[in-house]
Amino acid sequence: MADTTTGRHNGEDWTAEDVARLRELADGNTPTGVMSIKLGRSEDAIRAKAQAEGISLAPANRPPYGKVSS
Template sequence: MTKSERNSGEDWSDDDVAQLKKLAAENTPTRVIGLKLGRTEDAVYAKASELGISLKPTNQSPYG
């Protein structure tokens, strides 16, 4: 499996940040967020941390 490098090294646009916030609020896994935004998981973690966005899953029952 290859990593998407589409936006690697580029600045985050306002649309990227808005989508990051939306996906994080929907409990989307970090890996999926990275794929949707064309960023690495590390880049997603770094930007979320910079913006104070939690990527921890919330309200998830272990029983589905």
């Protein structure tokens, strides 16, 4: 399980900009581990906020993060 105590924003409230970035990363099929680094929050915090905001973290039917389809 992900470490829930690390991250530069640990314990801070999510801003509208944070949620918008989370949505953007999720739409881009970004893995939660990469989101964790980019947002400075634990994977557990990302999953919880995504669920609260109705943001799906399930992989979409498209190439994985960083891959370009031919």
